[in-house]
Amino acid sequence: MSLFRASFVARRVLRAPRAFPARSWAVRTLTTKKYTTAHEWIIYDDATSTGTTGITDYAQSSLGDVVFVELPAPGSELLAGEPLGAVESVKAASDIYSPVSGTVEEVNEILASEPGLLNKSPEERGWLARIKMSNPAEMDELLTEEAYKAHCENEEH
Amino acid sequence: MRPTALLLARPVKSKPKPPKVTLSTPRIYTSNSLSPWYNLSYEDWLFRNTPVEVPILFLYRNEHCVVIGRNQNPWLETSPRLLASRGWPLVRRRSGGGAVFHDPGNSNFCMLLPRLTFHRPTQTTMVRQAVQKLGERRARENGRFDVFVDEFKISGSAFKIIAERAYHHGTMLLSTNSELVREALTSQFDKRMITESILSKTSPVMNLVELAGWEPEKDGEALEEEPAIKAGTEVESMLPEVADPTERFTHERFITAMTDVWEERFGPGEKIAVTEEEMREIAMVQKGAEELSSWDWVYGQTPYFTLRGKLPQPDLTEKVEYKVYHGVIKDIGFPALQEPSQDAKRLARALVDSTATFQEAMGELPPSATTAKQDDPA
Numbered sequence: 181m182s183l184f185r186a187s188f189v190a191r192r193v194l195r196a197p198r199a200f201p202a203r204s205w206a207v208r209t210l211t212t213k214k215y216t217t218a219h220e221w222i223i224y225d226d227a228t229s230t231g232t233t234g235i236t237d238y239a240q241s242s243l244g245d246v247v248f249v250e251l252p253a254p255g256s257e258l259l260a261g262e263p264l265g266a267v268e269s270v271k272a273a274s275d276i277y278s279p280v281s282g283t284v285e286e287v288n289e290i291l292a293s294e295p296g297l298l299n300k301s302p303e304e305r306g307w308l309a310r311i312k313m314s315n316p317a318e319m320d321e322l323l324t325e326e327a328y329k330a331h332c333e334n335e336e337h
Numbered sequence: 338m339r340p341t342a343l344l345l346a347r348p349v350k351s352k353p354k355p356p357k358v359t360l361s362t363p364r365i366y367t368s369n370s371l372s373p374w375y376n377l378s379y380e381d382w383l384f385r386n387t388p389v390e391v392p393i394l395f396l397y398r399n400e401h402c403v404v405i406g407r408n409q410n411p412w413l414e415t416s417p418r419l420l421a422s423r424g425w426p427l428v429r430r431r432s433g434g435g436a437v438f439h440d441p442g443n444s445n446f447c448m449l450l451p452r453l454t455f456h457r458p459t460q461t462t463m464v465r466q467a468v469q470k471l472g473e474r475r476a477r478e479n480g481r482f483d484v485f486v487d488e489f490k491i492s493g494s495a496f497k498i499i500a501e502r503a504y505h506h507g508t509m510l511l512s513t514n515s516e517l518v519r520e521a522l523t524s525q526f527d528k529r530m531i532t533e534s535i536l537s538k539t540s541p542v543m544n545l546v547e548l549a550g551w552e553p554e555k556d557g558e559a560l561e562e563e564p565a566i567k568a569g570t571e572v573e574s575m576l577p578e579v580a581d582p583t584e585r586f587t588h589e590r591f592i593t594a595m596t597d598v599w600e601e602r603f604g605p606g607e608k609i610a611v612t613e614e615e616m617r618e619i620a621m622v623q624k625g626a627e628e629l630s631s632w633d634w635v636y637g638q639t640p641y642f643t644l645r646g647k648l649p650q651p652d653l654t655e656k657v658e659y660k661v662y663h664g665v666i667k668d669i670g671f672p673a674l675q676e677p678s679q680d681a682k683r684l685a686r687a688l689v690d691s692t693a694t695f696q697e698a699m700g701e702l703p704p705s706a707t708t709a710k711q712d713d714p715a
Contacts, residue, residue, distance in 0.1 A: 271434035272496035
């Protein structure tokens with residue numbers, strides 16, 4: 181069942197405007213990155229049905245220096261749009277919402293002692309959680325990079 | 338194609354920009370409730386259930402209580418045991434920042450704005466202007482969005498940000514008992530706790546009534562710094578002068594001053610007086626108040642920490658280290674080179690993950706243990 185879903189999504193991704201080298205497809209390491217209007221990103225790995233999520237660079241720059249990050253315990257069940265965690269920056273608490281539904285497989289433990297990583301590397305080393313997605317088709321509902329940039333530009337002007 | 342460096346090229350600190358959103362008629366809500374649970378729950382309800390484009394000012398007071406920030410440790414910021422003995426509730430709010438003491442001499446303000454209009458320095462200026470309207474012309478802002486008179490903090494602030502909206506709320510010490518502030522915000526554990534939670538920045542406090550009769554010392558270096566702490570832009574209009582400070586700095590006058598500032602910025606507003614009965618009738622407010630007062634929220638949301646101390650039984654002298662996650666003891670460690678007694682091991686095992694809460698366990702600590710020296714148990 182899950183294999184079927186994964187390949188189903190993979191085919192859709194292949195049809196998306198982003199071009200992937202054919203050999204990626206052959207070794208089944210297709211990944212795709214999507215965004216939410218609440219300024220989260222998620223990279224979906226088709227081979228494992230796992231999404232890695234975090235906050236965008238735009239989000240971190242509007243928050244200022246992050247001093248605390250609260251993440252869910254591995255094993256927690258998440259629903260798309262429900263709280264995933266919270267960050268705090270200069271007396272401001274901000275909610276982070278899960279872009280997708282699924283089970284938390286792993287959280288970025290380093291953030292507990294080094295919350296500033298969210299500012300330094302929000303879209304790489306500052307990832308928040310890996311989520312085993314219960315419905316990979318949810319990825320289709322999220323924004324592409326182009327759509328997300330347009331959303332940010334709209335906020336900017 | 339659009340330049341890809343768009344986001345990275347963006348300055349980190351942007352100037353206030355003209356909001357793109359069209360704001361509608363502002364509203365000013367005042368509460369007659371002194372319940373921190375209902376006031377905070379109603380504030381959250383306004384935040385999530387009123388139209389985003391309405392600039393809302395909400396003004397309220399609470400009975401005696403201590404309010405800690407979203408990601409703080411109650412045992413480190415205050416003393417739950419002391420609060421319990423005084424009958425003062427401990428409240429964890431949804432916004433960030435540090436711990437504050439409330440009593441009816443303190444007025445709270447909350448400014449709810451669309452995220453695009455939200456600009457912390459501008460809002461802090463509005464609060465400072467309200468204080469000046471009341472008659473305290475020395476009020477000034479600092480870089481942490483607080484308002485000071487000379488070295489004394491009279492107003493602190495905190496923020497909550499969601500996808501489309503944000504609020505800026507804070508305290509105003511009109512006639513709050515500043516002795517109680519110091520007493521309530523004292524921890525018995527602060528030297529023995531290791532945590533990543535948010536720590537309060539302590540400032541000397543004095544209320545506005547006290548400050549009315551207070552002059553900075555004329556000699557010394559403080560005078561040299563005078564230009565750096567000047568009040569900034571003067572306010573356009575003042576409230577009528579009142580000779581007696583206790584009548585000058587009242588909740589009612591603060592409501593008038595904040596309302597003036599709000600309407601000067603957003604235009605004439607709609608005034609809505611809300612009663613606690615009306616709040617209770619809103620199911621989501623009722624549910625929110627219950628959630629805010631639950632153990633799972635107040636204590637259970639405490640970030641992970643470790644604490645050095647002893648076991649909660651007077652005849653056990655072993656030094657231990659508690660590891661506490663979400664208010665529940667997850668592990669009790671004995672330092673190396675120390676062979677704990679069977680009793681100690683048994684008690685430690687019983688405390689880990691047990692239904693006995695951390696607070697109950699700590700409440701049994703003999704007073705002497707709370708002043709334990711900082712020597713390393715290992």
